[in-house]
Amino acid sequence: MNETQAGTAPVLEVRDLGIDFWVEGEWVSAARGINYTLHPGDVLAIVGESGSGKSTSSMGVLGLLPGNGRASGSAKLDGSELIGASPAKLRKVRGKGISVIFQEPMTALNPVYTIGYQIMEALQIHNPTMHKAEAATRALELLAQVEMPDPKKAFDSFPHQLSGGQRQRAMIAQSMSNDPKLLIADEPTTALDVTVQAEILDLMRRLHTDMGSAIVLITHDMGVVADLADQVIVMKDGAVVEHGKVADVFREAQHPYTQALLASVPHLGTASSDETSKAKRLENENVLHMKDLVIEYPKRGRVPAFRAVDGIDLDIRKGEVVGLVGESGSGKTTIGRAAIGLLPVHSGDLEVAGRKMSGVSRGDLRSVRRDIGIVFQDPGSSLNPRIPVGESIAEPLLLAGGFGRKEMNQRVEELLDAVELPRSMRNRYPHELSGGQRQRIGIARALALKPKLLVADEPTSALDVSVQARVLELFQDLQRDLGFGCLFVTHDLAVVDQLADRIAVMHKGKLVEIGTRDQILRDPQDPYTQRLISAVPVPDPDEQRARREARSAAKGE
Structure with a gap:
């Protein structure tokens, strides 16, 4: 818990939460014995491998389990019980009390409606008296708040017309539209490039600081945990094996599984170098040769031709x-698609195993x-x-x-x-x-x-x-x-x-x-x-903080 939030009432209290699924005539446990408390401004990371129960347990709090699933225990939002609550009550909570940022916005956003329409819909569902013009103004404000490059253009765009980072920003704008007390972010940066990921993490940090929302961050990226979270829960096979402050867990993990998880994280600067084998490979023949390679996507209707690759020189031995x-x-x-013959060469040379692909x-x-x-x-x-x-x-x-x-x-x-x-x-x-x-x-x-x-x-x-x-x-x-x-x-x-x-x-x-x-x-x-x-986020809270501060200083923030 942040020191500034000490003494405040908890946003969410989870006690002995369990999730079961009815499979082949019996109840099978997917998660059990989960306990945590979140105050305003807290960021809790829940980490573990696929199948550990990290996403299932969070979706169970909101009643978003499939028909063969059930939740037990207690999860109280502002003191009000969610486990076993009626569908009507849960509908009022979803999107207002608790919002979710899903892993893949392309599948979570409706492909047949514009981004602006979907944000307006989230606003008007929870604010029935809000007029359309007011909802549109607020939607544009939210897109600007999440630093969308061109809010008006994004407002009128369909999900497929935005990049991955822009779609994620749109989903964050939608999730923040009703000032939720709790955000559940389910792998929010997994498919994003490192620079876009850094921007999204900075954005989430600023928004949760400004609004005081608590965050449950579901991820398997320990660098993201080090960057954003205050406390961490490590799950394995449906059970919590470790729970503590991020700095403590990263510095002195107690459970062997947590230690193995941290040891598995690839870290810049840890790889060894083999100069002998490297020098030997320089004598080998090329298996891929590119010289001044240009690849264009041709003009289609009103869409002009697009030069995707311009003047590439690259050899692989x-x-x-x-x-x-x-x-x-x-x-x-x-380039990879051209190398296997799935895209034509516009100009330049492309050879694979000594044979021309043009x-x-x-x-x-x-x-x-x-x-x-x-x-x-x-x-x-x-x-x-x-x-x-x-x-x-x-x-x-x-x-x-x-x-x-x-x-x-x-x-x-x-x-x-x-x-x-x-x-x-x-x-x-x-x-x-x-x-x-x-x-x-x-x-x-x-x-x-x-x-x-x-x-x-x-x-x-x-x-x-x-x-x-x-x-x-x-x-x-x-x-x-x-x-x-x-x-x-x-x-x-x-x-x-x-x-x-x-x-x-x-x-x-x-x-x-x-x-x-x-x-x-x-x-x-x-x-x-x-x-x-x-x-690149690194799995070390102290080092990540220093890098973040250096990045901010370079931007003049």
Whole structure:
């Protein structure tokens, strides 16, 4: 609790909260024995891996459980009990007493209504006497308050017309519209670039300070916890294993699970350097070559042509990992898509494994793709939900042709061994696997044809830190054993620090800086790279506070 809030009445008191689900004829516990008290201005972080019960327990407080779920215990908002409350009472609480900032605003915002309409709707539901013009004025004020670049334009825009950071700002504006006493922020920055994430965290800090709202922050990002929270609850398998002040938990975690969680967090500056193997790789042949590469999205109707990538020079050698970093819209994913033949080259040179990709025929492209593998960001959506994962792994072999059934089965089993999954898992469907297991299947599929070049597009961004650590270790082992060159597209600089030999920094379609990992991360020359690195949250409250103050001083705040 903040010292300034000492002696004030609590906003929320949770006692012995439990969540159960009716599954196959019996009640199964998803969370149990949760206790905490929040005062105005408090920020409580609830952390843990997927399935730990952190989101479920918070949604249970608001009665937002599926039909087979139930909540027990007590959760009092301003002394009024919410557990077991009537639907009518909970409707009055939701959006006014307690608001939620959801993880993915694109799915939480209604795609058929404008941003302005949705904020006005939230205002008028809880303020029936508010006129439309008054609601519109207030909505524009809220968009300005969350520092939307162009509030009027955003007001008239649909969700798909805004960037990820702008959509998150719109959702925060909507959640703050009725001056709630408590904000539940469910992974509010997971999919955002580090600079946008830093802006959103600064925004949430200012808003909760100005309004005195308490915040429950649900996250698996320990850097975000260090940046924003006062106290932290660590959950595992539905139970609270540790609860204390953030500084105390980060400095001297008591539970082995908390210690393992903190140890799993990638941290800038902790990676070691292998100069011998690096010098050896410089002698290898190129598996990817770009020279003055330009990629444009063609004109469509009234929408003019857009140059997404402009004049890129980049080489990747066999056995080398090159990290491609930058904000959303910088062009990094466009380069990855062009490398695997999904986007045409407008001008310049693009070669994969010694073969030109510009003007390549369909037949030749199919041949080139035997040398390319891709690991997608979200394996849940890239794996076919209707076929077992073993068939997904075998699919590239089937499409390439030349493999008998016995040979394909043997190769699938070899790949499952390589990604450290049991061979019996080949008969499971994607929904039966965890996020980390699905990502391992995605890696196995990408390596099926023993590619010379692997394109990895944000392969760990949606994973819990401990799962991410295991997947990155596996990735390093496979890359070392198989010797493929890799273009690793990401916005997570700590992950790049762990994996990459060289780093290329993209900004607005141009390559602004490229060099070894040490050159880019320890001594960046371009102001954009410096800003990118300074925005990375670190899992240390003291260090994060110092970085935040330095950033504010640089802005002249």
